[in-house]
Amino acid sequence: MSRITELNIDDIKDSDLLKGFDFDNYDDGDRERWKGLLGGVLESQDGVACNSYAKGMEILGDQFSDLPNLSELNGMLEKNTGWRVMAVNGLLPCEDFYKLLSRKIFPSATFVRDWHSQAFTGYPDIFHDVVGHLPLFFDKKFSDFVSKSSAVIYQILTKTPNGTALKEQLIQNFSRYGWFTWEAGLIRENGIAKAYGGAILSSSGETNNLKERGYDKFDLLEVFNQPYTDKEFSARYFIIDSYDDLFASLEAIKTQYGVTDSIN
Ligand SMILES: [Fe+2]
Numbered sequence: 001m002s003r004i005t006e007l008n009i010d011d012i013k014d015s016d017l018l019k020g021f022d023f024d025n026y027d028d029g030d031r032e033r034w035k036g037l038l039g040g041v042l043e044s045q046d047g048v049a050c051n052s053y054a055k056g057m058e059i060l061g062d063q064f065s066d067l068p069n070l071s072e073l074n075g076m077l078e079k080n081t082g083w084r085v086m087a088v089n090g091l092l093p094c095e096d097f098y099k100l101l102s103r104k105i106f107p108s109a110t111f112v113r114d115w116h117s118q119a120f121t122g123y124p125d126i127f128h129d130v131v132g133h134l135p136l137f138f139d140k141k142f143s144d145f146v147s148k149s150s151a152v153i154y155q156i157l158t159k160t161p162n163g164t165a166l167k168e169q170l171i172q173n174f175s176r177y178g179w180f181t182w183e184a185g186l187i188r189e190n191g192i193a194k195a196y197g198g199a200i201l202s203s204s205g206e207t208n209n210l211k212e213r214g215y216d217k218f219d220l221l222e223v224f225n226q227p228y229t230d231k232e233f234s235a236r237y238f239i240i241d242s243y244d245d246l247f248a249s250l251e252a253i254k255t256q257y258g259v260t261d262s263i264n
Contacts, residue, residue, distance in 0.1 A: 007092065009099050014084075021087035021110055023069040030112045034067045037113070037127045037202075044204035050187050050194035052142060053201060056135025064131055070108070073130065081137045085130070094171055095157050101150035104143075106133065132202030133182070141243045142196065146182060149250050153177075156257045170257075173224040177253075179234070180223045181246060186215050186239040193239055200237075209233035220249045 049057070057064075059080065063073055074084050086100065088107040100107055108129035124132075137143040153174045160167045183199040184206070193215055200206045215237040216222070226236055240246060253259070 007096050009096060009103070009105075012086075012105070017074065017084055017086045017105070018070055019087070020089075021070055023067075023071070026067050026112075031067050033112050033115060034127060036115075038064060038131070040204045041127075041131065041202060044207040045195075045201055048195050048207055048210070049201055050196045051189055052139035053135045053196060056138035059138055060135050067112070067126075068130060070110070070130075073134075077134065077137065081140075081143060083134075083137050083143060085134075094175075095154060098150040098154040098157065098174075102147055102154050104147050106137070128198065128202040132198030132200075135201075136182075136196060136198070139243075142246075145243055145246045145250070149177075149246070149253075152250060152254055152259050155259055156253075176223055176226060176228060177220075177249075179228045179230075180218075180226065180236070180238045181240075181249075184228075184234040184237055185218075186210075186237050187243070188239055188241050197237075199234070206233050210237055213237060215239045218245055218249070220252055 045053075060073075060076075063076065070085050070087055078084050081104075083104045083106055085108045086105050087110050089109055089111060092100070092107060097107065106129070109123070109125050111125050112127060113125040137146075157167070157170060157174070160170055179199075181197070183197045185195070185197040186193045186200075187196050188194075195201055195207070195210070200210055213234075213236065216239070218238040218240045223238060228234055228236075
């Protein structure tokens with residue numbers, strides 16, 4: 001996977017978001033794998049997906065019955081949520097990733113994972129990105145958390161000098177924070193653990209792993225200290241009582257790192 005080095009986010013225009021994306025480039029094999037993935041995941045999500053994800057899927061479900069055209073998807077997403085997808089194939093520099101999210105631009109891969117990776121994908125593909133994450137963006141509270149936390153993290157990272165041990169530590173802490181919330185996060189609904197994390201909701205293998213491993217109460221310090229790797233299923237899962245817990249953790253981060261700006 002190549003690293004993207006030139007991305008001037010301040011100058012991104014609407015027409016840049018899907019530059020290089022051509023829906024007609026998908027072939028029958030891509031469509032077949034998409035349908036195979038969707039069938040497996042819809043089954044594994046049953047009883048696992050949280051309410052806000054299920055509501056988003058009611059709106060987006062038709063878009064996902066076949067490989068989605070990102071251009072159509074963007075129209076619908078922007079009208080309903082204010083978010084837009086940017087087609088990105090490659091690894092974004094970490095600060096750019098948070099900056100895009102702070103501006104309600106969601107970077108999505110465009111390739112469909114191969115047959116060997118049906119239950120799990122180390123590199124996120126379009127299935128993970130759009131099916132795993134976008135339905136949650138219809139919940140304004142959750143999507144506000146993504147944009148606001150990204151704005152805070154971006155501020156903290158940019159004021160920390162590159163090449164320092166502190167910077168490496170911060171990058172690690174915040175990638176764990178992202179992993180154990182919007183990728184592998186659980187939320188309690190009527191006393192039952194449900195998933196809001198996109199890595200769970202886009203992977204039948206991750207869902208099965210969750211059922212075997214169980215979960216712990218969300219705790220920011222524990223999350224910062226809990227390693228993960230995107231090469232295997234999550235070693236742990238953390239549960240929140242509501243999205244308010246995420247905002248409380250964000251306030252704790254702002255206090256810890258001296259972010260005083262009001263980010264509303
Ligand atoms: Fe993801």
